[in-house]
Amino acid sequence: MNIYFACSITGGREFESVYQQIVAALLADGHEIPTSHLAQAEAMDGERALSPQDVYERDVNWVKNCDVLIAEVSVPSHGVGYEIAFALQAGKPVLCLHRQDRRVSKMVTGNPDPALKVKDYSTVEEAISKAKTYLLTHLTQI
């Protein structure tokens, strides 16, 4: 499955190791994740080398071509919020994962779109498990 993994870049990287572990687990299952480099510690350097326009075009095209968008939303981010709206508008299924102790915008938690699911987790293992279960149970039709 082609997964757009969305995570905070400019907004803050305190959950970087969570991003990395989720991405690594999904890659190990054989999924394709064009954004996998954005989970890495070098993400900021690599992104800085690209023009804002190039990043925008690249990311939007990846969203358009993905089977599903999985967003880690523990750390606020304009980019991730934008991508969630864009993906839903493009008819893509979206899973938002956040650590249990983090409050998430009501524009995400209150969104009635049936294509959007929001799940919390207390450990990275639980986040990974919920992502895998989601991919199995919600997306078997793809």
Place this chain on the structure above:
Amino acid sequence: MNIYFACSITGGREFESVYQQIVAALLADGHEIPTSHLAQAEAMDGERALSPQDVYERDVNWVKNCDVLIAEVSVPSHGVGYEIAFALQAGKPVLCLHRQDRRVSKMVTGNPDPALKVKDYSTVEEAISKAKTYLLTHLTQI
């Protein structure tokens, strides 16, 4: 003019006084701002009393009915990112304002949509001045 003013709520309130001064200046010019209460210090309490679904429905309807969306994007926010994408999709003009020393997501700064403008400022007065100029020069057709 009916202005949807978008600012971080759950994402962090360190720019609250900036939100308040921008909103006060635009209200003083006679504009309507249905979200004006979200700039106030009590925003968190008031919003907590509403269900996430009610907040989502209310905000989305306000975006649909506005003439223009003005977003303060110095503090990362999923909700504001979502609203920017939603507003552009609905064909609304969008102005994003951020303090000069804040880095903003490339999903905002790299977005080629001609309906989106991004401006930086160093003082609140400059932010207000840029908002007023934008409303005058870009939106005279409304």
